Amino acid sequence: MFKYPGGRVYEKREQVAAGKANATYGNRGMTLEADLNETNAYYLERGIAVIHKKPTPVQIVRVDYPKRSAAVIKEAYFKQPSTTDYNGIYRGKYIDFEAKETRNKTSFPLQNFHEHQIYHMKQVLAHGAICFVILRFTTLDEVYLLDAHHLLEFWERKEKGGRKSITKTEIEQYGHLIPLGYQPRIDYIKVVDKLYF
Template identity: 70%
Template structure:
């Protein structure tokens, strides 16, 4: 079943471990398990919680509930609802008392990261978080190259502003290499962004 989000993005159903195992893989390396960026970050956050390093959660997908049935002796069933645009970023939590806030996006592009992956509400939210002293960033993944970067929100805000002023609608790969920190993929944690936070913010 295919469907699109209201923003026109195609919904890609996740392939479960079991389904995946049935498929023949030409390159069954760890980095090619068919896991999404969200899976990797959820695993990473679980690792941080288990090891008592940080408490970071993904926020639930915002849904506008229109109709709910309440069958006798069983749970309420939502019969009509719609995806809503998020007014904040997807991930937040606490690390060493500090407020942590980020968004994760991926692209199949190889030479630049399109800014259309973000929307104005998220940008406004990041601006607010930065102004209140929160640690705010984006995790950008180039899915074809399996490369993950940590870009501070202040940099993203700069490139967003450039676009608003008539500039290019993406961040070039070179700009990302210059302004962001590369996160090497690991086993556990998969995407060790806390290490980058430690370095950048001297925590």
């Protein structure tokens, strides 16, 4: 295991998300990212929506280019992303979201979001985007869609010295439980349909 600059641990499960392990097992133990990647692949194949996760931004410092084989990056660093991780198009509308998970059971820590992601959400909302966050309570196996306007209110509360998290009760009140399944795993488009169309 290694840690990201921010201190977050790089888990084996992320390698699965990145498609490095064979994904023959069930939902249990899959990251939110892996589940969303499969969900988005499902939407893409069926012509439902075109939504992709952006690649992890990396600052490349040194590259070797051996003869007769592919270039090898020998030194690089993780960079802070300047946007949310997911965007695309659905029913002619620009869709933008971030996905985060917590092991907490009673609240969702706001430290999961970065200042520049909040800034990005404000920007796309101002231009008419459908923007939200997908929040997973990993130990409860519950996934919620929370509209970005609500997230921004909770963020504002924190900035004003209020609590540093969103309570589970608040997420139940303002968010929308996403149906989980086998295919697609996290059928968030169902909630988007109800909420924005």
